[in-house]
Structure formats: structure tokens, C-alpha cells
Amino acid sequence: MVKKQTSFADAFQELETITAWFETAEVDLDEGLKKFERGLELAQMCKHKLAEVDNKVVDLKKKFASLEAMDVTE
Template sequence: MAKKPLHFAKAFEELEAITEWFERGDADLEEGLKKFERGLELASACREKLTEVETKVKEIRLKYTVTPA
């Protein structure tokens, strides 16, 4: 099965990791700017994903082997 361009769960996980990094507070500005930029990028990608898509239904047909009663 093809992977989607944005793996929402992974993106959200990364977002949470960045949040945690910021919450730790022992920050240097250079690193902070990088994370900040990455965080906003992820956030907007996630937000876009939220509004973008419909849930798809895929029917799976099983050939039931009828067990003797």
C-alpha cells in the first residue's frame, strides 16, 4: 500500500517532540529558530491535512468457507 506524502501520526509526533524541546527551556537561539521553523511547517502541513481529505472505504470480499453445522 502506498504511503501518503504526509504521515500525519509521524508529523504530529515530531510536533510534540518539538513542543517538549521548547518546554525543557534549556534553549539556544540558533537551534530554537530551526525548531521553530520546522514546528510551524509541520503545524501548517498537519492543518492542511486535516481539511484536505475524505475517508476512503475499501471493500474486502472474503470467500467464506462454510463450516459444516
């Protein structure tokens, strides 16, 4: 349940920030190249994350254990 170091959300958000920076800022070439490289890295990261197929399902247990013990039937 603990969040990963770089989630898709973080990567995507940073990517958007970089894009916005490119849209507005008077781009310094050195910084631009750095940001561009970071952008490509983030884009790769996003694609990688999107390629993940499985979702993890964990059971809510804390303080819910008593309810968990019940035989859940519909």
C-alpha cells in the same frame, strides 16, 4: 493501504516533540530557530491534513474473496 510519507499522526507527534523540546531544553538559538521553522511547517502540514475532507474506503479482498462474492443482505 500503504501509509503515506508523513501522516497527520507523524506530523502531530513530531510537533509535540518539538514543543516538549522547547519546554525543557536550554534552547540554543540556532537550533531553536530551526526547530521553530520545522514546527511551523509541521503545524501547516497538520492543518492541511485536517482540511482533507474525504476518507478512502477500500474493500478487504485478500483471502476474503470467497466471502466477498456472497450476496450480502441484511
